[in-house]
Amino acid sequence: MPTNCAVQFLDRVEQSADREAFRFPKGEAWESVTWRQAGDRVRRLAAGLIALGIESEQRVGIASSTRYEWILADLAVMCAGGATTTVYPSTGGQDTAYILSDSESRIVFAEDESQLAKLRDHRAELPAVTKVVCFDDAHADGDWILSLDQLAELGDTHLAEHPDAVDEIARAIAPDQLATLIYTSGTTGKPKGVRLLHRTWVFEGETIKAQNLLGEDDLQFLWLPMAHSFGKVLLSTQLACGFATAIDGRVDRIVDNLAVVKPTFMGAAPRIFEKAYARIVTMQAAEGGAKEKIFLKAFEVGRKVDELRLAGKAVPLPLKVQHALFDRLVFSKVRERFGGRVRFFISGSAALNADIAAWFHAAGILILEGYGMTENAAGATVNHPDAYKLGTVGQPLPGSEVRIGEGGEVQLKGPHIMAGYHNLPDATRDAITEDGWLRTGDKGELDPDGFLKITGRIKELFKTSGGKYIAPPAIEAKFKAICPYVSQFMVFGAERNFVSALITLDPDAIAGWAAENGKEGKDYAALVNDEDVLAMVGEYVDELNAQLNRWETIKKWKLLDHDLTIESGELTPSLKVKRNVVEANNKQLIDSFYG
Structure with missing residues (x-):
């Protein structure tokens, strides 16, 4: 078993040099790279980080959506002996600054102008950040901000003088050395940085390989946020098993991409x-x-x-x-x-x-x-x-x-x-x-x-004022299987005398229903107040109630005037509901159910 993630990657490059490693969208087409090509690029970037002074376990942030460059940056950080601090692209400027400051990140990879703006606005709070490397070459300023190519050129210069620098550092990384800091998105308070070691990721990948779940001939489609542990563990699995990965983080393109890429497997929420x-x-x-x-x-x-x-x-x-x-x-x-496939x-x-x-x-x-x-x-x-x-x-x-x-x-x-x-x-x-x-x-x-x-x-289990325990996820999952128009169904009623629910509809699904029912052109806000829509959803709630214990049944409910989104702060980047946020945002409405 490899001793660390850097060795795991370098060994994979050697074993599978001419096999496809990654493919990614380039305009309307897909571009493919081999393990050797990916390995060469990672070595140059890793050497660039070493040239900039990154040492063992020092943190390097990545603020970006899921794309090929995210993976190159992460692998380069680990091959340089550093540790990746992950930042969701949807994270606000204040929290981004907190994460980078708390982690003491010294360099940050930023996807584009929107991520750079957060760093510029909070630069005074980031004294440890010596350089920013932007995936978009146009934003390099010759001072604080480098382009990805400029980092690679720094690496070329370093490798010309120290040709074995990356390999020597990679082979010296101990299994218990810090590999990744992932800050949990949390629903309250400041995010917490989870310290994950090289051995944790190596174990995850190698144990999947040992089960013969996946092999070199598989093709993964990867859209999950790489700042999330689910996306990151699939990279570790790829290094262990050697399959190719097609990468595109645009959630609205998933189904279209599947038809084109024709993967053999995919992880998803x-x-x-x-x-x-x-x-x-x-x-x-x-x-x-x-x-x-x-x-x-x-x-x-x-x-x-x-x-x-x-x-x-x-x-x-x-x-x-x-x-x-x-x-x-x-x-x-x-x-x-x-x-x-x-x-x-x-x-x-x-x-x-x-x-x-x-x-x-x-x-x-x-x-x-x-x-x-x-x-x-x-x-x-x-x-x-x-x-x-x-x-x-x-x-x-x-x-x-x-x-x-x-x-x-x-x-x-x-x-x-x-x-x-x-x-x-x-x-x-x-x-x-x-x-x-x-x-x-x-x-x-x-x-x-x-x-x-x-x-x-x-923490989500609650007790009604009648002393009955309620498990919201079980009820919510039942409704999603019954109603094809629902997006989110959230159950409330702690210390209350009955259970209530807030409901959001899937904008695409309800637009399709509207077109079929003579209401084409009505916007979402109008549809959720439409009598026919309310009657239709009410029938599904009745169907749900018929499957529940008496004390679990939904007595009152309301359609919200918007679907929950990551941008609104009501969903995590892995598409989980931030229940506390939704409850706080709708406290008056929920209270009115019980007035």
């Missing part, structure tokens, strides 16, 4: 699968007639076949024939929307609804749900193509452990656990038990086969 499911279902409903009947019958048959197969039972011949017909007429077309998707960062996973499975698309958090380098458990249970997040990664602690809390142990929170010893002590297990704050249970099921977030 549940919201992506929810949107795809809703889009396909609503499009089919809009067609109506015989096509819709065939579509619905296909999934009825698909689910029957799945139930038998997952239970280890034989599929009767008549059902098998029916299934083959529907596979040709319906399921193959669903798979084509995702490029037609997907072996599996990996879902993480939030809970995936089991009904939506079952719907995809019926269409021949396997979604392997996994579980983890920034504090354990993203991967703790994952389902396997040969051993999976829908509705669970799989079994622990080999070499790691999971236990259920006091109060049903999921706790983790293994080489992938963080070294602590940066500059926060008290928070670190609170996060790790006396016998060395990471407290996740999630509630869960292990089945007899060792598959983990997450049942809620301990």
Whole structure:
């Protein structure tokens, strides 16, 4: 096993020199580079960082969306012996300055003018930042700001005098040396810097490789934020397994890109699968007639076949024939929307609804749900193509452990656990038990086969004034599987006498509904106040309530006049709802439910 991430990368370059490593959009086309080409570029950039004085474990920030240059910068930082501080491109100027200051970052890679502006505006708060390297060459100023090419040229000069500098530094990096500082986006207070070591990332990649989940012939499509641990762990997995990765961080291009790239796998947050499911279902409903009947019958048959197969039972011949017909007429077309070559998707960062996973499975698309958090380098458990249970997040990664602690809390142990929170010893002590297990704050249970099921977030569980406990994520996930027009469904009612909900609609889905129902051209704000829309959503709420215990049912609800976004501060960059923010923003409305 490699001793550190830099060696892991350099070894991969040597082993797979002429194989494709990355591809990325260049205008309307895609450009491809080999491992050798990527390796040459990384060496030059790493040498440039060394020339600028970066030493062991010194931090280098990256403020950028997901793109090829992000990966080059991260690999260069690690090959120079430094440690990457990740900054989401959506992070505001004040928090960006706090993260870079708290981490004592000395150099910052900035994507474009919008990221540079944050650094210029807060330069007085960043005395440790000696240079900024911009991915956009046009912004180099010959002083504080360099271009990526200028950094590479500094590297060329350094390598001319010290040809083995990068290799010598890379080979000397200890496994317990700091590799990455990821600041958790958090819903309250200042973000906390999670200290992740080289051994944590190497372990994550190598344990996936050992399970034969992925190999050199796979092709990944990567859109996830690289500032998030889910995106970063997929890079470690790529270095271990050697597959190629197509990169484009534009979320609105995901489905279009899948059809062009034709990947064999992709990691994603549940919201992506929810949107795809809703889009396909609503499009089919809009067609109506015989096509819709065939579509619905296909999934009825698909689910029957799945139930038998997952239970280890034989599929009767008549059902098998029916299934083959529907596979040709319906399921193959669903798979084509995702490029037609997907072996599996990996879902993480939030809970995936089991009904939506079952719907995809019926269409021949396997979604392997996994579980983890920034504090354990993203991967703790994952389902396997040969051993999976829908509705669970799989079994622990080999070499790691999971236990259920006091109060049903999921706790983790293994080489992938963080070294602590940066500059926060008290928070670190609170996060790790006396016998060395990471407290996740999630509630869960292990089945007899060792598959983990997450049942809620301990802090999100609440008790009504009648003394009944409510698990909001379970109710919210049910609604998303029922209503194809919903974007977010948020349940409230702590210490209240009943449960209420705030709902947002998916702008694209509701626009499609409007076009089909004589309301084309109405904007989102008008639609959420439309009597027909309210009646339609009300029917779905009634359907949800029929599946819930009496004390869980939604008594009052309201459609918000906007969908939640990262930009509004109500979603994290990994598309999770910041529940506290939404609740604070709508306190008066929620209070009015109980007046």
